[in-house]
Amino acid sequence: MENVNIFRAQEKRYKCPGDLVPDLSEVLDTRDPNSYGYDCLQTIRPDVFIYSKVPGLIILRNCVSPHLQKYLLEEIMFGQLQDAKNKTNLSPFYKLPLETDSIWRRYYDGKESDLVEGIPPTKPATVDRLIQKKLRWITLGEQYDWTEKVYPDPSLSPPFPRTLANFVEDLVQSYTDYRKWKAEAAIVNFYSPSDTLSAHVDKSEEDLTLPLISLSIGLDCIYLIGGSSRSEVPMALRLHSGDVVIMAGPSRQAFHAVPKILASTTPSHLLTESDQWNRWIRTKRINFNIRQVRNS
Ligand SMILES: O=C(O)CCC(=O)C(=O)O
Numbered sequence: 001m002e003n004v005n006i007f008r009a010q011e012k013r014y015k016c017p018g019d020l021v022p023d024l025s026e027v028l029d030t031r032d033p034n035s036y037g038y039d040c041l042q043t044i045r046p047d048v049f050i051y052s053k054v055p056g057l058i059i060l061r062n063c064v065s066p067h068l069q070k071y072l073l074e075e076i077m078f079g080q081l082q083d084a085k086n087k088t089n090l091s092p093f094y095k096l097p098l099e100t101d102s103i104w105r106r107y108y109d110g111k112e113s114d115l116v117e118g119i120p121p122t123k124p125a126t127v128d129r130l131i132q133k134k135l136r137w138i139t140l141g142e143q144y145d146w147t148e149k150v151y152p153d154p155s156l157s158p159p160f161p162r163t164l165a166n167f168v169e170d171l172v173q174s175y176t177d178y179r180k181w182k183a184e185a186a187i188v189n190f191y192s193p194s195d196t197l198s199a200h201v202d203k204s205e206e207d208l209t210l211p212l213i214s215l216s217i218g219l220d221c222i223y224l225i226g227g228s229s230r231s232e233v234p235m236a237l238r239l240h241s242g243d244v245v246i247m248a249g250p251s252r253q254a255f256h257a258v259p260k261i262l263a264s265t266t267p268s269h270l271l272t273e274s275d276q277w278n279r280w281i282r283t284k285r286i287n288f289n290i291r292q293v294r295n296s
């Protein structure tokens with residue numbers, strides 16, 4: 001029988017309020033050769049690792065260049081977030097201004113105290129609160145429906161952003177056996193230091209053997225990944241800005257979670273001359289979680 005408490009105990013172990021740091025002594029950090037479990041890592045190319053305890057998982061250390069990290073963040077905030085076709089967790093609850101008057105644009109231009117009307121019974125909220133706290137995800141390409149847990153008719157979806165697709169398709173081709181893998185949908189997760197993502201398996205895609213690829217930008221996090229049930233003890237991995245994880249093979253259907261975002265770990269290359277940008281990025285981890293949805 002599944003003992004859900006085994007995974008949950010590890011989530012509890014790392015989860016702690018905001019700026020506090022949990023005990024990292026059993027967390028694998030690919031940037032620290034003295035860290036726990038480092039000797040179990042196998043280097044298959046410089047900066048590319050596999051880990052015997054999680055078959056199929058590929059860790060690409062520092063794989064997204066600083067330039068591309070910034071480009072992807074700017075494209076999300078100044079581009080995709082302004083387009084009503086890309087759904088966010090806020091879409092059903094607020095009358096969001098879009099295009100050049102988007103909540104991001106207002107925030108960025110110093111109008112963070114502006115109120116945005118809620119769709120009743122949701123109360124209005126300031127632009128600052130929406131950007132800093134309430135925006136948790138946006139979908140790109142095929143728009144996953146979180147309520148029905150399905151991907152609706154693809155002909156209604158906006159196209160998948162090309163730069164991001166080219167980048168991850170090359171990685172999947174280089175490091176897995178899937179030569180024709182296509183980026184069709186992404187969930188972009190925004191986390192602040194007190195946010196967590198609880199244990200789950202992503203299983204709405206048609207072919208659950210096709211790899212899933214995940215880019216981390218901004219604050220470091222602790223990422224847990226176990227096996228096919230919550231009874232297996234997960235490994236804890238510290239992910240840094242620029243790291244990529246490919247969940248291929250058995251790891252594609254493994255339980256995983258993000259119990260902790262580590263405050264004050266933003267790399268300086270993500271800062272700009274804008275105070276508003278810096279105030280936002282200093283307290284965020286942004287995860288691009290990319291899938292092929294359809295059977296090839
Ligand atoms: O934030 C992460 O690294 C993982 C996100 C995730 O598992 C998901 O979006 O399904």
Ligand SMILES: [Fe+2]
Nearest residue numbers: 200201202256
């Ligand atoms: Fe996931």
